[in-house]
Amino acid sequence: MPAATVTHPLIIQGGMGVGVSNWVLAKAVSLRGQMGVVSGTCVDSLLVRRLQDGDLGGDVRRAMAAFPFPDVSGDVLMKYFRPEGRAPGEPYKEIPMYRQVVTRVREQLTVLASFVEVWLAKEGHDGVVGINLLTKVQMPNLATLYGAMLAGVDYVLMGAGIPKEIPGVLDRFAAHEPAQIKFEVEGMGADTAYLSFDPRVHSETAPVAVKRPYFLPIIASNSLATMLTRKATGRVDGFIIEAPTAGGHNAPPRGEIVLNERGEPQYGERDVVDLEKMKDHGLPFWLAGSAGSPEALAEALDAGAAGIQVGTLFAYTEESGISAELKRDVIRQAQEDRIDVLTDGRASPTGFPFKVVQIGGTMSDPAMYGKRERVCDLGYLREAYRRPDGRIDYRCAAEPVDTYVKKGGTAENTAGRKCLCNALFATIGQPQVRKSGLPEEAPLITSGDALKNIRRFIGSDRAGYTAGEVIDYLLSGLKRIVPSRMPSMSQPAPRIQSTPAR
Template identity: 60%
Template sequence: MESVRTLPLVIQGGMGVGISGWELARAVSRAGQLGVVSGTGLDILLARRLEDGDPGGHVRRALEVFPIPGVAARVLARYFRPGGRPAGTPYRTVPMLRQRMSVEREQLIVAATFVEVYLAREGHDGAVGINLLTKIQLPTLATLYGAMLAGVGVVLMGAGIPLKIPGVLDQLAAHEPATLCLEVAGAGTGEVEELHFDPRRHGAAVSQPLTRPRFFAVVASNSLATLLARKANGRVDGFVIEGPTAGGHNAPPRGEARRNERGEPIYGKRDTVDLAAIRALGLPFWRAGGAGSPEALTAALKEGAAGIQVGTLFAFCDESGLPAEQRRAMLASARAGQLDVFTDPLASPTGYPFKIVVRGDAPVETASRTRLCDIGHLRTPYRTSDGGVGYRCPSEPVEAYVAKGGDASDTIGRRCLCNALFANIGHGQLRQDGTTEPQLITAGDQAKELGQFLAGRESYTAKEVLDYLLAGAATSE
């Protein structure tokens, strides 16, 4: 096993859309730990930042050094509004992701990911990671290439079985075409659909190879870790072992589905990871999910872990992508002991349980919204009647979902996470009726204990989180 002294003690979690943005990742990496940007929805986020006038000029500064000629100019020409959007103007619609995309659509993904990683790496020499969801298949190859163009140090992936990602990293580092199998609902035995990405299609300079980043798989079971360690098509460099108390999406419980009196999934012994089996793989690992304390770091190190991954404490710090007004409101509720977290088994169109923050004694928010799918990052590819590939989402209009072969029962309780997560960071779409998309804040169970961490403070920085956590490393020595 690699010496833990060469590995971070703390990995900052890759949270939501834009919560783990470049400012947060840069702050953590500058402090000597592993800062991580969320790789979800970066194409839409880039477009909306530009439409809002690119405050501070950060996006344009990064685009100035984007290495593929002509791309930055095309992106700016399409999306940049020097004065921001006029009042009452909605964001432009970005074409939805598909199995086969135009050169320009792929380049928006590549450029957006480059910008986020470049800004996170600016001004220091620490490593920066990027977090992706395996279930969001369509942008993966272009996202990885954009991150590697910017010098990303670590790729973290969960929410699925990323068996082929290590080999993809090897191919993209050499500027070679890369391929992934596309999971298609309803595909027959032997029917194979693929995703392709060719750097040469975009005019990238291929004379010098890129640095191949480390690959850390995010897993919720030792069986999945074992599968990846033994069957992946390239090098796996470590694991993040995530428990069901982590924010965002959680792995579903194993065995018979049961729920508590609040309607939340119940996890049992089968959902506990066998750390002896993890240690036997000989690869570094980090504990995650409720690990945001010095005591958790001390315990993880004693268990043989390289450290911990922490999300919730960073989600509400000054450098988080959560707007300041939203952070202040959340922290005020935390100080008053009025933050709760509900694990909703239905909200996410992915079918994975999803954690929702609830303030005060209010019930879980179910803001009324006309069903509309215009971002589509969580759509599922499916086999159409004519043998092609279509796309559907249980959060889209019910009639449309059923017309595409979906079961109406799958639409019950579903929320549009794509639009909600952009609303969380101040980039919610403005609708024709004058309303803005509703928010849906997510965090881990540790949010319920945030008041204790605050100890009366009204705000805190990423550095204060690290100072707090790393006390656990000192006590374990």
């Protein structure tokens, strides 16, 4: 009997962290029949900051009440919830930074946070919701995936690396089995380290029916697509092909890196994905990077794609997590043709090129960058390395220079590095306040190269717009969608029905 097929959305809303692609935005997109995506990056810190800000509206607490481990929700509320919010000038209470092995309580916090974000995005409708993760943010990813699956996430999107082990992880979690992935540690030599997560530590049997979500790796080359289809540990269900014009982290150029006069890495023909070869895999694919227009959607369909992924247009909607003031500033400067996006090869501690919107009052301003006291207290982009005594330790190129050098890093590698973790929290209106009396953390905005085209969408006299308007705009060039051209593939693994935990 042939496998059932399913129709997938034409439009995937980009999974922009930290908290830009929040549950509000994802839900708004999903309700319109497209794929809403929440960001899984730093989602545990995002949860506790929302609780410390008073959880206005009670949404977080409503989702926590649905979490299948009520003792965990109760403990987190007791520790972090502030009914009246923080006092003026009071710093956020931070959570312990991730390591290769963390306590059961720390692991459960991440599971809870991921569950909350996905549960809220899916609440009250049957539209599809995905979660976006970065392969480079290694240590929290397993717990984040499990929490999302407990909430019924439909898709997992993953880029910034080679996520070939993730399909097998999804298979094992759907069966309530433990999983592990290789832990990238500098200096390991012939030895191998692993990151592990065992659902049975938290419950002997699966507390809810768990489905295996679709897995869509985000790629920038034909060779990576081929490798994943051949060597992934489980089923790959399609691809998101991201051009270097997309926001956030970009894949480095292939071959020798050449910089232009602005210090930006230059991309060439080797960085263009051959879509005809992509068809040979027999899997649907979506195009990303400057894809936010009706023409781009039509061209993608004509080229054989299933649709497009769009981030930048959705980033400045009323529903996104970027603070209202920053949204207004960016939209106004784009309308006045004063906006600029730099592909900064130094900004990210990961070493990947990172798109930075050049706008005053943010960390893109050299004066603002120079005033900031270097500190690493969130640690999501720390790299692991092996010490001479054999133990694994952690460092970040954006931490204090002396500290980084003492851990075996080079001072040269710290030049221009920005604390993306703290800056991106500031971008969504949750800046950390420093006890030292220094100014609170400044924001940093990332968007794709197409940001300057935003005025084409809303004109020159509007100050804002909604996610629904973006979807209407993107679909406006399609007179009709022929069913035979819609992407389809086999249904995911069936739900595993288990006895509720006692």
